[in-house]
Amino acid sequence: MTPQPPEPASGRPAPPARRGFPAGERVRDAERTRADILAVATREFADRGYAGARINEIAAKTSTTKRMIYYYFGGKEQLYVAVLEAAYARIRAREQQVDVEHLDAVAAIRELATLTFDHHESHPDFIRLVIIENIHRAEHLTRSTVLSGLADPALDVLDRILARGRAAGVFRDGVDALDVHQVISAYCVFRTANRHTFEAVFGRDMLDPARRRDQREMLGDLVVSFLSAG
Amino acid sequence: MTPQPPEPASGRPAPPARRGFPAGERVRDAERTRADILAVATREFADRGYAGARINEIAAKTSTTKRMIYYYFGGKEQLYVAVLEAAYARIRAREQQVDVEHLDAVAAIRELATLTFDHHESHPDFIRLVIIENIHRAEHLTRSTVLSGLADPALDVLDRILARGRAAGVFRDGVDALDVHQVISAYCVFRTANRHTFEAVFGRDMLDPARRRDQREMLGDLVVSFLSAG
DNA sequence: TCCGTTATGTACCAGGTGGTGAGTTAGGTC
DNA sequence: GACCTAACTCACCACCTGGTACATAACGGA
Numbered sequence: 001m002t003p004q005p006p007e008p009a010s011g012r013p014a015p016p017a018r019r020g021f022p023a024g025e026r027v028r029d030a031e032r033t034r035a036d037i038l039a040v041a042t043r044e045f046a047d048r049g050y051a052g053a054r055i056n057e058i059a060a061k062t063s064t065t066k067r068m069i070y071y072y073f074g075g076k077e078q079l080y081v082a083v084l085e086a087a088y089a090r091i092r093a094r095e096q097q098v099d100v101e102h103l104d105a106v107a108a109i110r111e112l113a114t115l116t117f118d119h120h121e122s123h124p125d126f127i128r129l130v131i132i133e134n135i136h137r138a139e140h141l142t143r144s145t146v147l148s149g150l151a152d153p154a155l156d157v158l159d160r161i162l163a164r165g166r167a168a169g170v171f172r173d174g175v176d177a178l179d180v181h182q183v184i185s186a187y188c189v190f191r192t193a194n195r196h197t198f199e200a201v202f203g204r205d206m207l208d209p210a211r212r213r214d215q216r217e218m219l220g221d222l223v224v225s226f227l228s229a230g
Numbered sequence: 231m232t233p234q235p236p237e238p239a240s241g242r243p244a245p246p247a248r249r250g251f252p253a254g255e256r257v258r259d260a261e262r263t264r265a266d267i268l269a270v271a272t273r274e275f276a277d278r279g280y281a282g283a284r285i286n287e288i289a290a291k292t293s294t295t296k297r298m299i300y301y302y303f304g305g306k307e308q309l310y311v312a313v314l315e316a317a318y319a320r321i322r323a324r325e326q327q328v329d330v331e332h333l334d335a336v337a338a339i340r341e342l343a344t345l346t347f348d349h350h351e352s353h354p355d356f357i358r359l360v361i362i363e364n365i366h367r368a369e370h371l372t373r374s375t376v377l378s379g380l381a382d383p384a385l386d387v388l389d390r391i392l393a394r395g396r397a398a399g400v401f402r403d404g405v406d407a408l409d410v411h412q413v414i415s416a417y418c419v420f421r422t423a424n425r426h427t428f429e430a431v432f433g434r435d436m437l438d439p440a441r442r443r444d445q446r447e448m449l450g451d452l453v454v455s456f457l458s459a460g
Numbered sequence: 461t462c463c464g465t466t467a468t469g470t471a472c473c474a475g476g477t478g479g480t481g482a483g484t485t486a487g488g489t490c
Numbered sequence: 491g492a493c494c495t496a497a498c499t500c501a502c503c504a505c506c507t508g509g510t511a512c513a514t515a516a517c518g519g520a
Contacts, residue, residue: 028467028516049365051282055508065469067510072467076508130427131361135279138426151432178434179448183417189424190416196368197360198415202381204408218405222413225455258486258497285478295499297480306478 033064034072041069042083046125049132050080077140084133085146087126094119096153105165109227110220112158113184117216120188121207127192155181165227172229180223187219263294264302271299272313276355279362280310307370314363315376317356324349326383335395339457340450342388343414347446350418351437357422385411395457402459410453417449 040061044053055076059066073079098115100108120127133141141147158177165171191206199205206215270291274283285306289296303309328345330338350357363371371377388407395401421436429435436445 030467033467049279049281051279054506056506064467066508067469068467070509128365131423132365134424134426135358135362135365138430141427141430147430155432175448178432181432182420182428182436183448183452185424185428186416186420187413190412190419193361193423194364194415194419196364197371198412200368200371200377202385202408202411206412218409218413222452222456225458226452228455260497263497284476286476294497296478297499298497300479301497 030072033068036064037062037069037072037079038082038086041079042087042125042129045080045083045132046128050136053080055079081140081144084129084140085144087129088141088146088150091119091123091126092150092153098154098157100157100161105161105168105170106224106228108161109158109165109180109223112161113219113223114216116184117188117219120192121212124192127189130189131193162227170229171227175227180227183226184219184223187222191215260302263298266294267292267299267302267309268312268316271309272317272355272359275310275313275362276358280306280366283310285309311370311374314359314370315374317359318371318376318380321349321353321356322380322383328384328387330387330391335391335398335400336454336458338391339388339395339410339453342391343449343453344446346414347418347449350422351442354422357419360419361423392457400459401457405457410457413456414449414453417452421445 037058041053041058044058044061047053053076055066055069058079059069062068069079073082098112100111100115103111155177158180162171162175162177162180166173195206205211267288271283271288274288274291277283283306285296285299288309289299292298299309303312328342330341330345333341385407388410392401392405392407392410396403425436435441
């Protein structure tokens, strides 16, 4: 049998092979279609913002059609919310794997900072989505349901580290877990979120691989010196 | 004479008083029209982003018409660039008034951090524009001409403070002015830029006036402890 | 093999979007 | 007062945008 005859001489012309998918697999696959749309939409929204992203463009980059976006998600705004929720859910899942309990307080806080640093650096799309959502004053996130339990895991770990550090007399008082989280987040988010204007104005690419080690160490120093009793 | 007769019986109906401007002044005023458009556009772009802002809407909030936007600026993108340039120019002008040379190094760096803190807090629109421009990967800012000399003033001051601190033996080596600037900016920008998702997730408003003093002090502590030799 | 449900594709639309052609008027100049 | 030009108004447009009506095909159960 000749492989892939361009035009089967008779009967139905050509049923299979949706764009981008290998022929021979199931043509109808709700899960896959949904996931495909969500993945493309995530890229597009992260890339161009909510208003800048185009439903037509998202559909075109999908292996299905615009109609399916409305079939599965209902509309542009709901699609965007679904993208946000999925992104947050993914991030939360990864964050829970952190284990720094066996280290002493100073080493633990340094490790936590480092993990956050790496984490942010490897998820620029997520940071962009967060920034974009802030432009919209978090109106979608606030109305969403994924919020519950989003804060706790990371802060609990931090809280226990701080308590250990204070008990050991190496951390000062007057700083709570959320303060520390704010400092770490600010540093990590800023590197990605403001990368371009920072480079345009100051000529230094904060994400330059050659500078990565220094930047990572700087964050550790920053947090440890801030917390160290003085 | 009855004040404000709805329809003057004869002659030209009612020449004066463009919307929002007091009657009696010059009706045609290029400077004012341009400035008016720019001010409205700044608010709209900062509020909704580049793609989200609408020329029609900007025109409607102006005391002139859409046609004038094209007359003075040429198009949406050029208007946006003009907004960006004006915003950066304004900020640069203010930054040059900083005088911390008469203080000792530690006090000076704390003062500089505090000034930046206040500065960012009182210009949320500027921060939003910067964030928005980062979403667009600084493509407009890069092509613009305002960049020249934007970096120097702030960094020079910082540089001299660091040199004094190192000479006095109170600051450590291995940290340059841009590093410090990055840390300060990250903290200050994050508070405004990520305010909404931070509050949504963690329930704490970083810009709550009741917390302002603590947040300000925290930044000072952060920078000073980071720089202190140890 | 038939049939209902679910998934999918095609064609289309109303309203909004950035942008413009062409004429009009205020205000200064001589 | 005649005249010129910068500043301004009005009406209009082509295209794009999010969204949808409708026909149809694939799958699974009976």
